[in-house]
Amino acid sequence: MAEKIQQIQENPDKEKAQLKQRLSRIRHTIMVMSGKGGVGKSTVTANLAASLSLEGYRVGILDGDIHGPNIPKILGVEGQQLLGSGDGEINPIEAAENLKVVSVGSILENPDQPIIWRGPMKHSIMRHFLKDVNWGDLDFLVVDLPPGTGDEPLSIAQIIKEAHAGSSPFAIVVTTPQDVALLDSRKSVKFSRVLELQLLGIIENMSGMACRIAENPSTCSRRAGASSLHRNSRFPSSGPSPSIPPLSRTPTTGSRSYSGTMIRQRRLHSGISSKRF
Numbered sequence: 001m002a003e004k005i006q007q008i009q010e011n012p013d014k015e016k017a018q019l020k021q022r023l024s025r026i027r028h029t030i031m032v033m034s035g036k037g038g039v040g041k042s043t044v045t046a047n048l049a050a051s052l053s054l055e056g057y058r059v060g061i062l063d064g065d066i067h068g069p070n071i072p073k074i075l076g077v078e079g080q081q082l083l084g085s086g087d088g089e090i091n092p093i094e095a096a097e098n099l100k101v102v103s104v105g106s107i108l109e110n111p112d113q114p115i116i117w118r119g120p121m122k123h124s125i126m127r128h129f130l131k132d133v134n135w136g137d138l139d140f141l142v143v144d145l146p147p148g149t150g151d152e153p154l155s156i157a158q159i160i161k162e163a164h165a166g167s168s169p170f171a172i173v174v175t176t177p178q179d180v181a182l183l184d185s186r187k188s189v190k191f192s193r194v195l196e197l198q199l200l201g202i203i204e205n206m207s208g209m210a211c212r213i214a215e216n217p218s219t220c221s222r223r224a225g226a227s228s229l230h231r232n233s234r235f236p237s238s239g240p241s242p243s244i245p246p247l248s249r250t251p252t253t254g255s256r257s258y259s260g261t262m263i264r265q266r267r268l269h270s271g272i273s274s275k276r277f
């Protein structure tokens with residue numbers, strides 16, 4: 001890894017051309033962000049990506065959460081290692097048909113090993129994951145990000161803009177109904193504006209509780225907290241997304257079940273589709 005990063009620093013022009021070439025095969029990048037931790041970014045990323053892949057789109061997930069890479073676990077591919085293709089490229093993990101995944105979690109030999117990196121190292125690994133991964137042709141690259149407006153979202157946005165001659169990635173902000181989550185989410189909305197990201201919408205996750213018996217979600221938390229955020233930011237909302245069982249494997253078949261939260265993400269997805277990419 002350190003050798004690869006050194007090579008990048010030694011051949012900046014070649015590296016830029018390679019990055020541009022690679023990203024020219026990715027139609028749309030969607031960054032999933034939030035100001036607060038634990039609000040469901042990784043869950044939304046996994047469900048949105050799975051939903052899109054089930055509709056036949058070619059989808060990649062870049063797990064941009066270097067310190068807490070949860071995507072392999074959520075998709076049930078933890079323990080699978082990323083492998084090189086021999087010519088310096090990395091082959092992504094095929095989590096399902098039309099669904100490729102790359103994560104720092106799939107490089108670590110010990111999942112409990114912490115990554116202790118400063119900003120420049122994080123920027124380099126993001127570039128590496130965008131440039132040297134054999135993504136092939138993708139309709140969507142969905143990027144799961146850590147909370148906040150720090151190095152990772154900044155790096156992804158800058159790299160994509162640089163390679164796509166200024167065209168911006170899309171962004172989705174995830175929040176929960178609590179005041180503190182909303183407070184921090186406003187920062188993500190403003191961050192999107194400052195970086196001129198195309199904000200697709202705001203998801204109010206874990207709002208209410210889906211019940212297998214009752215038709216409507218019960219209100220166990222303050223609802224519609226994000227609606228003021230939507231009103232003030234003028235961006236669409238997916239509507240409240242209640243607490244429901246997350247992704248799981250179907251035990252009998254071993255195949256992955258993407259029901260549950262995906263149903264809600266589909267609603268957001270239809271909003272995304274109607275934007276005519």
Ligand SMILES: Nc1ncnc2c1ncn2[C@@H]1O[C@H](COP(=O)(O)OP(=O)(O)OP(=O)(O)O)[C@@H](O)[C@H]1O
Binds near residue numbers: 042242243
């Ligand atoms: N709609 C939902 N219903 C039930 N559980 C959910 C829902 N959304 C997320 N969760 C659960 O909440 C926890 C946090 O979700 P997740 O890891 O996706 O959040 P995150 O924003 O990515 O966190 P971090 O900031 O640490 O990366 C997980 O255990 C996840 O399974």
Ligand SMILES: [Mg+2]
Binds near residue numbers: 146
């Ligand atoms: Mg996460």
